[in-house]
Amino acid sequence: xxxxxxxxxxxxxxxxxxxxxxxxxxxxxxxxxxxxxxxxxxxxxxxxxxxxxxxxxxxxxxxxxxxxxxxxxxxxxxxxxxxxxxxxxxxxxxxxxxxxxxxxxxxxxxxxxxxxxxxxxxxxxxxxxxxxxxxxxxxxxxxxxxxxxxxxxxxxxxxxxxxxxxxxxxxxxxxxxxxxxxxxxxxxxxxxxxxxxxxxxxxxx
Amino acid sequence: xxxxxxxxxxxxxxxxxxxxxxxxxxxxxxxxxxxxxxxxxxxxxxxxxxxxxxxxxxxxxxxxxxxxxxxxxx
Numbered sequence: 001x002x003x004x005x006x007x008x009x010x011x012x013x014x015x016x017x018x019x020x021x022x023x024x025x026x027x028x029x030x031x032x033x034x035x036x037x038x039x040x041x042x043x044x045x046x047x048x049x050x051x052x053x054x055x056x057x058x059x060x061x062x063x064x065x066x067x068x069x070x071x072x073x074x075x076x077x078x079x080x081x082x083x084x085x086x087x088x089x090x091x092x093x094x095x096x097x098x099x100x101x102x103x104x105x106x107x108x109x110x111x112x113x114x115x116x117x118x119x120x121x122x123x124x125x126x127x128x129x130x131x132x133x134x135x136x137x138x139x140x141x142x143x144x145x146x147x148x149x150x151x152x153x154x155x156x157x158x159x160x161x162x163x164x165x166x167x168x169x170x171x172x173x174x175x176x177x178x179x180x181x182x183x184x185x186x187x188x189x190x191x192x193x194x195x196x197x198x199x200x201x202x203x204x205x
Numbered sequence: 206x207x208x209x210x211x212x213x214x215x216x217x218x219x220x221x222x223x224x225x226x227x228x229x230x231x232x233x234x235x236x237x238x239x240x241x242x243x244x245x246x247x248x249x250x251x252x253x254x255x256x257x258x259x260x261x262x263x264x265x266x267x268x269x270x271x272x273x274x275x276x277x278x279x
Contacts, residue, residue, distance in 0.1 A: 062220040062224070065223050
């Protein structure tokens, strides 16, 4: 009998067998560890202005449209997005140089003008914020983007899990009656963070 | 192309074309075809991504002037 081939001190055929068995076992174990079910997403919504209402609601509604499990934790100013009356949402261009300020009416050449109003003027003129909010709402309507209330309704219909931060409710002296009944629970970060850990996608807005 | 249902999402912007498409498909049987008409340019890549993510088949995408016409098979 000639000398058998060795791999790392083991007979070649045994080494090959071990490799195959290990590969199969690793795959089986990984399959067990991998959570079954659809992709999941958690979003932490911390902003309460009209412009920032859009990212969490659009991402959440798109997530459920794709068949994902989506939960949104509304904390700090994000609680504004859970109010019964969303018409109070405002947007401010003050100190917001990223915001395009174009008029949503008039001929095309007029609509293309970006009106860079200095902060000093914005802060002095009374009602500037209300005007900016009205113009933003008109822009949104012109372009066929849904209003926030409709988007939130789409989220609720699609099964997005809406969670409110109880600490923020206490902090600002709100009451549960201020918010929509569809909020599934009022809890804290300790409850929410493990949900975020298990989710495939976790976003902070 | 033959279709069983038509969905008009013209003049609606993201995420409405996909959200309404998902809703329309829920009421349809497997194998049926949904025709979607949109004007949102983003809907072209959105529909493709939606089909891939949900396992429905995007049979075709056509551009007719300012409109995009999609045929999706459940």
